[in-house]
Amino acid sequence: MGEASTGRQAVDLARELRPDVLLMDIRMPDGDGLWATSEIVGDSLLAATHIVIVTTFELDEYVAEAIRAGASGFLVKDTEPVELLRAVRVAASGDALLSPGVTRRLLSRIAGGLRPARDAAELAALTEREREVLTLVGEGLTNSEIGARLFLSPLTAKTHVSRIMTKLDARDRVQLVVVAYETGLVQPGWQ
Template structure:
């Protein structure tokens, strides 16, 4: 198997050097480059094509949110997976980054082994999040009271897909959804893929955020 190519975007050069050494210590990972501002990481993503990008939120030029959005919009389904790195778990920018297309977020003081596992996890198509309940985090970040329920945003979903959407939005795993809905995990995955396509979402984290943003869960 080809190594997973990892790039980092952070304006702290010493931090980038530390990440580079960590990546290069792993036989299944390859360091694909560092960028110290948002514009450079957008260009690096287009020219070098890393598999995974570790993205700081606050950088000169484009910030991590707009850089993530630009990378995901430009490359579409072929876009690298983005893991947001932040110093504050309850940073509202995390929610904006997830909406922009990030596959998850980690705190900058995350254990190195956890970071390495997260890189491998997002490369396999899963989401990652700092060690805390996804739903609890989204609830904290959505403004108190939320918006009035807007059922029209999921009108394109079938009745079954709406059921799966709401279960996924509560943070249930595929196995838990399968058990609750009395269907197979394969069928759950098929429904989730259809939900992604119809709602223009790319991750389970986005399903959670989308549901709370539109008042579909309380």
């Protein structure tokens, strides 16, 4: 995909080329990267496009807004190339990735009230096992780690995560983490 210098160009290029993964900066003229992310995620023709924000601005508000806009990842520009490639692969597979330094601060802020809390009744559609899996996703565990903890295969854990995403209408694992915190399944400092 070509390089866009404005938010509007990024949206236009995404509509033209329909990439699997798009790397987006936050600060861009003519519609910033957060606006462009929201536009792309909201476009039904681009439902398969996942966005990874790559920026020098590690502000919690930007991270939270990027997730609300539908980004599948958030990395700072000093991220090692191997981690950037990993983020692209993770996003392409439908999962999500945040810079490690951002994750803990963000989750604490979200749990502490950055957004209004969700009603725990939203979890009524989940089975007890799915609630257990969602709690472990909220703690940041991978499918393999969830499987080991619950004595499941990684594939079974992945199936549970996929079903939870469908039931809760979540785009990716980052949104599941937010749901886990906002409904009180997970709270900052829990291990």
